[in-house]
Amino acid sequence: MATLSLQNVQKSYGGLQVLHGIDVELEDGGFLVLLGPSGCGKSTLLNLIAGLDDISAGDIRIDGRSVIELAPKDRNIAMVFQSYALYPTMTVERNIGFGLEMRGVNGNERSAAVKQAADLLQISHLLDRRPANLSGGQRQRVAMGRAIVRNPDLFLFDEPLSNLDAKLRAEMRTEIKRLHGRLGTSVVYVTHDQIEAMTLGTKVAVMKGGYIQQFADPQTIYEKPANIFVAGFIGSPSMNFVTGTLTSDGRIARFEASGVRVEIPSNSDEMFDARPAVLGIRPEELKVDDGESAMLTGTIDVVEPTGPDTMVTVRIGEQPIVARLPSRFSGKAGETVGLIAHVNSMSLFDYQTELRVPL
Amino acid sequence: MDTGSHLPKTGMIGELSETRYWIYLLLLPSLVIILLVIAYPTIYGMAISFREMRLTRPGLTGWVGFKHYLVMIDDPVFWVALKNTVLWVTFAVVLELGLGFIAATALNRNVPGTGIFAVLILVPYFLPNVVAGHMWALLLDPRLGVINDILVRVGVLGSYKAWFADPNTALAATIFVEAWHGFPFFALLLLAGLKGIPHDLYKAAAVDGAGPIAQFRLITVPMLKSVIAAAVILRVISLVNSPDLLLILTGGGPGDATQVLSLYAFQTAYKDFNFGYASALSVVMFVILMVFAYAYIRLSKIGQE
Numbered sequence: 209m210a211t212l213s214l215q216n217v218q219k220s221y222g223g224l225q226v227l228h229g230i231d232v233e234l235e236d237g238g239f240l241v242l243l244g245p246s247g248c249g250k251s252t253l254l255n256l257i258a259g260l261d262d263i264s265a266g267d268i269r270i271d272g273r274s275v276i277e278l279a280p281k282d283r284n285i286a287m288v289f290q291s292y293a294l295y296p297t298m299t300v301e302r303n304i305g306f307g308l309e310m311r312g313v314n315g316n317e318r319s320a321a322v323k324q325a326a327d328l329l330q331i332s333h334l335l336d337r338r339p340a341n342l343s344g345g346q347r348q349r350v351a352m353g354r355a356i357v358r359n360p361d362l363f364l365f366d367e368p369l370s371n372l373d374a375k376l377r378a379e380m381r382t383e384i385k386r387l388h389g390r391l392g393t394s395v396v397y398v399t400h401d402q403i404e405a406m407t408l409g410t411k412v413a414v415m416k417g418g419y420i421q422q423f424a425d426p427q428t429i430y431e432k433p434a435n436i437f438v439a440g441f442i443g444s445p446s447m448n449f450v451t452g453t454l455t456s457d458g459r460i461a462r463f464e465a466s467g468v469r470v471e472i473p474s475n476s477d478e479m480f481d482a483r484p485a486v487l488g489i490r491p492e493e494l495k496v497d498d499g500e501s502a503m504l505t506g507t508i509d510v511v512e513p514t515g516p517d518t519m520v521t522v523r524i525g526e527q528p529i530v531a532r533l534p535s536r537f538s539g540k541a542g543e544t545v546g547l548i549a550h551v552n553s554m555s556l557f558d559y560q561t562e563l564r565v566p567l
Numbered sequence: 568m569d570t571g572s573h574l575p576k577t578g579m580i581g582e583l584s585e586t587r588y589w590i591y592l593l594l595l596p597s598l599v600i601i602l603l604v605i606a607y608p609t610i611y612g613m614a615i616s617f618r619e620m621r622l623t624r625p626g627l628t629g630w631v632g633f634k635h636y637l638v639m640i641d642d643p644v645f646w647v648a649l650k651n652t653v654l655w656v657t658f659a660v661v662l663e664l665g666l667g668f669i670a671a672t673a674l675n676r677n678v679p680g681t682g683i684f685a686v687l688i689l690v691p692y693f694l695p696n697v698v699a700g701h702m703w704a705l706l707l708d709p710r711l712g713v714i715n716d717i718l719v720r721v722g723v724l725g726s727y728k729a730w731f732a733d734p735n736t737a738l739a740a741t742i743f744v745e746a747w748h749g750f751p752f753f754a755l756l757l758l759a760g761l762k763g764i765p766h767d768l769y770k771a772a773a774v775d776g777a778g779p780i781a782q783f784r785l786i787t788v789p790m791l792k793s794v795i796a797a798a799v800i801l802r803v804i805s806l807v808n809s810p811d812l813l814l815i816l817t818g819g820g821p822g823d824a825t826q827v828l829s830l831y832a833f834q835t836a837y838k839d840f841n842f843g844y845a846s847a848l849s850v851v852m853f854v855i856l857m858v859f860a861y862a863y864i865r866l867s868k869i870g871q872e
Contacts, residue, residue: 281776310776
């Protein structure tokens with residue numbers, strides 16, 4: 209168990225800077241998720257923490273000790289790769305015990321440790337097999353076994369579930385959460401899957417273009433996204449954005465667009481007059497209200513029942529928004545509908561900077 | 568109007584194409600060619616080994632059973648040639664494999680400019696054996712050779728040396744030339760093999776605490792095992808089979824110091840015109856090589872699984 213501290217971590221390849229001063233603190237036993245689209249630098253950052261690549265500037269501290277001068281093997285970390293990276297010519301038992309073997313742990317001690325890890329992951333019956341004779345889920349478990357057997361300070365996961373089918377992915381996600389709860393070891397977990405980030409992380413760093421867009425706990429990221437990118441990246445279906453104007457007298461902020469009129473209580477001293485802004489509303493927060501209090505009024509475009517919910521696309525002026533409504537929703541395409549949402553669940557962003565407008 | 572007339576007229580071939588004999592018909596041309604150019608010469612060549620056939624003695628002909636094989640057992644040149652073949656092939660393959668590994672490992676590092684080196688390293692392999700042979704014969708020439716000159720100037724040698732004329736150095740010198748000529752074959756195959764090893768394995772090994780030597784021993788070599796085995800088998804077969812380089816460099820001499828089976832068979836046939844005995848020698852080579860061919864086929868089947 210250990211804390212992790214990234215201080216102004218930078219990485220350049222030649223003239224190309226891919227990480228621009230990353231600052232992250234992870235508490236002892238925490239679960240840090242690095243979340244972002246492909247090419248955002250999250251895997252590079254993980255490689256830097258592992259020591260598989262050299263840092264250009266800044267510092268990485270594990271348990272307060274700077275590790276940037278240390279080789280990967282001396283950082284007391286364990287890593288799980290997207291490809292699992294199991295050694296194809298070795299049995300499962302040797303794969304799991306390889307790290308111990310390289311550290312000179314004797315045979316008996318090693319077997320005992322491997323057996324314990326295998327029991328924990330329910331792969332004891334596979335120890336004699338080779339990776340080629342395992343299913344994807346089993347390989348995943350072996351890769352995890354290889355990580356936990358060494359009892360490291362820090363687990364590094366590089367998109368470990370991406371190669372699994374949807375059902376197995378959900379199962380393994382639960383398994384990882386259970387393991388983390390049981391072992392209590394700090395984790396850094398790279399993914400582009402926002403569900404994994406939300407379910408697993410105690411802290412989430414949303415990354416884009418080599419910058420951290422927001423670093424917070426999952427709930428904050430979901431409820432109070434720092435900018436339009438984060439708001440759109442988290443949540444499925446993604447947050448609806450409506451462009452309009454924001455006027456505030458310091459007590460009430462009023463957002464207006466064609467077919468939209470929302471009033472949000474404000475504690476901010478800032479006053480705006482018809483400032484261009486973007487309103488963000490999550491599809492799951494929207495409810496039907498055809499009365500006077502409707503905040504958004506538009507025409508139903510498409511109705512898509514999914515079973516538990518019905519996805520309804522509504523045209524508000526020129527802008528389509530999606531509402532996740534109960535399955536009993538009976539509206540038809542072409543009908544007019546009014547929608548409301550709780551004002552606390554809404555986000556407002558500046559049109560120019562795309563940053564959250566604090567109210 | 569008769570709608571049936573729109574259908575193509577089904578002739579005999581059309582009918583045949585619906586039966587299971589069709590595939591045999593399609594295979595027939597290649598089968599005929601294989602029988603003519605591979606099976607017939609092979610069987611004919613084997614048949615000659617049981618006959619007397621000397622161009623110098625046209626009258627002497629007819630079946631002699633295992634006579635040539637019995638002669639071979641008492642032929643000291645045969646045993647020398649067999650021993651030299653084993654030495655020549657073993658040392659050449661070991662050297663080529665070693666050099667090939669070094670070249671492949673160097674080329675596998677993604678350093679700018681390796682593309683040019685990849686082409687340069689392949690150059691020896693592009694040279695025909697005959698050209699490479701003559702080139703090295705000249706380079707190692709006892710009077711004009713550049714290499715002798717350099718070695719004397721550097722002080723390694725006291726005087727020019729006739730590398731191919733000295734029984735103590737002749738075989739080693741030919742092995743050296745062969746290794747130079749053949750190592751790109753290994754470099755090429757091993758490079759392809761190296762490129763096929765996922766980079767993540769090395770990352771995982773680095774985290775697990777394996778140093779460069781352990782990574783090479785426990786990841787690279789095991790992952791290349793089948794490539795190495797296939798390359799070695801193919802190379803052994805081609806080395807045992809080709810007398811051309813030795814024919815040009817030494818002609819088997821001095822004495823029989825560089826005599827190998829393929830060259831001995833070639834010379835028996837085309838210098839002594841004793842086709843019967845030459846065939847018997849070839850059959851012995853054939854049997855030896857069948858072992859390697861079998862190993863290769865087994866290996867490729869394992870690879871498929």
